[in-house]
Amino acid sequence: MTDRFGRSITYLRLSITELCNMRCRYCMPETGVCKKRHDEMLTEDEMIRAIEAAASLGVFKLRITGGEPLIKKNVLSICERAAAVEGIREVCLTTNGALLPAFSAPLKAAGVDRINISLDTLDPDKYAHITRGGVLADALRGLESALSEGFSKIKLNAVLIGGFNDDEITELAELTVRYPVDMRFIELMPMTAGAFAPEAYLPSSAVLEALPSLEPQPEDGGVARLYRLPGAQGNVGLISPVHAHFCVSCNRMRLTADGRLKPCLHSPREYPIKGLSKEDMILRFREAILAKPAWHGELTALHPSGTGRNMNQIGG
Numbered sequence: 001m002t003d004r005f006g007r008s009i010t011y012l013r014l015s016i017t018e019l020c021n022m023r024c025r026y027c028m029p030e031t032g033v034c035k036k037r038h039d040e041m042l043t044e045d046e047m048i049r050a051i052e053a054a055a056s057l058g059v060f061k062l063r064i065t066g067g068e069p070l071i072k073k074n075v076l077s078i079c080e081r082a083a084a085v086e087g088i089r090e091v092c093l094t095t096n097g098a099l100l101p102a103f104s105a106p107l108k109a110a111g112v113d114r115i116n117i118s119l120d121t122l123d124p125d126k127y128a129h130i131t132r133g134g135v136l137a138d139a140l141r142g143l144e145s146a147l148s149e150g151f152s153k154i155k156l157n158a159v160l161i162g163g164f165n166d167d168e169i170t171e172l173a174e175l176t177v178r179y180p181v182d183m184r185f186i187e188l189m190p191m192t193a194g195a196f197a198p199e200a201y202l203p204s205s206a207v208l209e210a211l212p213s214l215e216p217q218p219e220d221g222g223v224a225r226l227y228r229l230p231g232a233q234g235n236v237g238l239i240s241p242v243h244a245h246f247c248v249s250c251n252r253m254r255l256t257a258d259g260r261l262k263p264c265l266h267s268p269r270e271y272p273i274k275g276l277s278k279e280d281m282i283l284r285f286r287e288a289i290l291a292k293p294a295w296h297g298e299l300t301a302l303h304p305s306g307t308g309r310n311m312n313q314i315g316g
């Protein structure tokens with residue numbers, strides 16, 4: 001289905017849980033989240049019904065996200081059923097990677113095609129700091145296990161944070177030489193006022209300045225601008241939601257674990273679908289797609305996102 005601005009909506013990001021085994025500083029509060037009542041959250045059947053509704057309107061790419069999707073006990077069943085929905089051509093999953101050593105093989109068997117792993121730093125102390133307690137070695141073991149399963153694509157995501165990991169741009173990008181992976185640098189999005197100093201909000205062009213040998217690559221239809229280091233096996237991607245917003249080609253709809261369709265990541269507008277039949281879900285999807293704004297509005301340290309949620313409650 002096409003929205004009011006001629007954008008074809010083909011991609012659904014489904015958050016299957018708000019909960020997480022980490023507490024990344026840019027994503028969720030130190031205290032975690034108030035666990036919602038079970039009956040407030042989408043059931044597995046409702047998630048599958050929502051995917052069917054989306055697919056009937058032309059969505060063919062699905063991303064399973066969270067919170068941390070791998071702590072959801074029925075994640076494999078959700079992936080397997082999602083991959084079997086008519087019209088869904090690609091199931092991707094975004095994870096912090098810590099539980100991947102146990103999950104890579106079953107995810108692959110369940111029909112997951114692609115994996116994105118969040119990796120902001122290669123320094124164990126900095127990793128523990130930014131994730132508030134995560135263990136870098138677990139995420140790296142997760143990467144190794146995903147590599148050995150042969151997913152069709154593995155992408156690493158680093159949130160670019162001035163004064164934190166801008167001194168590691170080269171080291172992170174060189175992972176694309178060592179492994180057949182893409183390394184994407186994502187601009188830090190201001191989710192709440194004052195969480196980071198203004199200097200933390202670096203434009204992704206900082207990567208181009210740090211790596212003059214990067215060679216531009218053809219677009220692949222995704223949101224990242226692509227480059228490659230000489231001799232690399234994968235691309236370096238720049239994702240610039242803040243400084244060069246990609247709203248003009250936004251093809252996505254988000255569905256939260258508590259059953260709210262979000263036409264835009266940074267808008268408080270939400271369309272509840274919990275408890276609806278598939279036919280009514282289709283109507284709600286139509287409403288939400290037609291409510292997609294042209295762009296997300298200004299995002300700066302002083303004008304944070306108006307979304308009204310933390311990122312773990314949206315799915316990124």
Ligand code: SAM
Nearest residue numbers: 026027066067068095096118188189311315316
């Ligand atoms: N737990 C999984 C993970 O960390 O990959 C999936 C959920 S997480 C919310 C999805 C993505 O959102 C991650 O790549 C994370 O780095 C990104 N993210 C969270 N907060 C962000 C922020 N304030 N700015 C930019 N990216 C953010």
Ligand code: SF4
Nearest residue numbers: 020023024027067096
């Ligand atoms: Fe958890 Fe992912 Fe958010 Fe980090 S970015 S707190 S791993 S949901």
